[in-house]
Structures are given as structure tokens and as C-alpha cells.
Amino acid sequence: MQASILETRRWHWPDEPACAESARALAGRCGIDDAFIELHGPLGAGKTTFVRHLLAALGVEGRVKSPTYTLLESYRADAAHGGFAIGHFDFYRFEDPQEWEDAGFREVFAGPGLKLVEWPDKAATLLPPCDLRIAIAPRDDGDARAVRVEALSARGALLLPTERPA
Ligand SMILES: Nc1ncnc2c1ncn2[C@@H]1O[C@H](COP(=O)(O)OP(=O)(O)OP(=O)(O)O)[C@@H](O)[C@H]1O
Ligand SMILES: [Mg+2]
Numbered sequence: 001m002q003a004s005i006l007e008t009r010r011w012h013w014p015d016e017p018a019c020a021e022s023a024r025a026l027a028g029r030c031g032i033d034d035a036f037i038e039l040h041g042p043l044g045a046g047k048t049t050f051v052r053h054l055l056a057a058l059g060v061e062g063r064v065k066s067p068t069y070t071l072l073e074s075y076r077a078d079a080a081h082g083g084f085a086i087g088h089f090d091f092y093r094f095e096d097p098q099e100w101e102d103a104g105f106r107e108v109f110a111g112p113g114l115k116l117v118e119w120p121d122k123a124a125t126l127l128p129p130c131d132l133r134i135a136i137a138p139r140d141d142g143d144a145r146a147v148r149v150e151a152l153s154a155r156g157a158l159l160l161p162t163e164r165p166a
Contacts, residue, residue: 003129003152009160011147019046019145023053025161032058033077033084034112035155036128038120041136046145047118050136051088054116060086067118068092071103077114085113091122100126131156 013019026032039047052064059078067073067090075086087108100106100123109115109128120127133150151157 005150005152006154006157007151007160009149011149013046013143013145013147015143016046016049019050020053022147022161023050024057026159027054027057027081029159029161031131031155031158032114033082034114035132035159036109036115036130037117037132037134037159038127038130039116039118039134039136040120042138045136045138047136048090050134051116051118055086055088058086058114064088066090071099072105072108085111087113087115088118089116090118092119094119094122097126129153132159 011018011022013022039050041047048064048066055064055075058081060075061078064075065073067088071089071091071094073088075088077084077086089105094100105126117123117127117130120130129152131151131153133152135148135150137146137148138144139146149160151160
């Protein structure tokens with residue numbers, strides 16, 4: 001059954017620094033330590049880039065590799081941000097549901113920690129319901145992105161940064 005959307009926000013990123021700003025705002029929200037966030041958008045939309053800025057804001061040091069081939073890269077927030085586990089998935093090349101079991105993804109999703117998933121549609125039948133769905137749409141050929149953010153759980157709604165007055 002499709003979870004219902006509790007709240008929708010629209011962000012506009014004119015450039016990558018705006019993407020980084022949204023990532024920093026999300027990193028500071030209560031409940032990020034145990035959230036499941038889906039990242040939608042075409043190749044090159046900025047899903048991994050958003051994750052890189054989010055992880056940097058959570059104190060993760062070093063290179064954040066795209067998990068295109070490994071399917072999962074694991075990290076930990078630094079002590080100042082709570083030291084929680086972070087799983088960054090990319091299901092673009094995911095084909096075999098058996099791999100889900102073999103790789104231990106069931107345990108990762110059942111356990112605590114932040115889960116960030118690129119190309120969730122490719123593993124849709126296996127994934128539990130997410131808290132937040134972020135859809136990134138490139139505009140024209142430049143750096144601008146139109147972003148739709150949907151909260152699908154109470155935790156997801158809490159994760160939405162408070163609206164700034166226009
Ligand atoms: N406003 C923006 N927000 C995010 N990334 C941007 C923006 N403007 C330009 N970029 C650039 O666009 C590229 C996005 O690539 P990225 O790997 O993040 O895409 P992706 O959505 O993860 O693609 P894939 O589906 O292949 O994994 C990066 O080179 C990034 O620097
Ligand atoms: Mg990516």
C-alpha cells in the first residue's frame with residue numbers, strides 16, 4: 001500500500017551551494033539519526049551531491065563515494081552529531097532480490113541509523129516505507145534544480161525544516 005503524503009515542500013536550488021544549505025538544514029533536524037530518506041531524480045540530478053553535503057554536515061570526514069557499484073557505503077556521524085550509523089544506498093544496478101538478503105540489507109533497514117537511498121524504485125518491493133521522499137529535477141542545462149520534498153511519516157514531517165517567512 002502506498003503511504004500517504006503528510007506534507008509537501010518545494011525547494012529551489014539555483015546552484016550547488018543552495019543544495020548544500022538544504023543538506024545542512026536537514027542535518028540539524030531532530031530525528032535524522034534514524035530516518036529513511038529516498039532520493040529520486042534522473043542521472044546527474046544531484047542525489048549523491050546532496051548526500052555528500054548532508055554527510056559533511058553530520059561530521060563524516062573523507063571521501064563519500066557513489067555506491068553505484070557497491071550498492072551500499074557505510075558511515076558514522078561524528079560524536080558531536082550523535083555517532084549514529086549511516087547507510088548510503090544506490091540501487092541503480094540492483095537486479096537480484098536474493099542479493100538483498102545475501103548482502104544483509106534487511107538487517108540494515110531493520111536496525112537503527114540514517115538510511116539514504118538513491119534509485120529506490122529499483123528495489124521498491126523490498127524497501128520499507130520511507131520517512132522523506134526528495135525528488136530532484138534539473139532545470140534546463142545549468143545548475144538549477146527544482147526539488148519536491150514529501151513527508152510520509154510523523155518522523156518525516158519533523159524532519160522538514162521550518163519555513164522561513166518569505
Ligand atoms: N544545484 C545543484 N545541486 C546538486 N548538484 C549540482 C547542482 N548544480 C550542479 N551540480 C552538479 O551536478 C552533479 C550531480 O551529480 P550526482 O552524482 O550528485 O548526481 P546523481 O543524482 O547522484 O546521479 P546518479 O543517478 O548517476 O547517481 C555534480 O557534479 C554536482 O556538482
Ligand atoms: Mg548518485
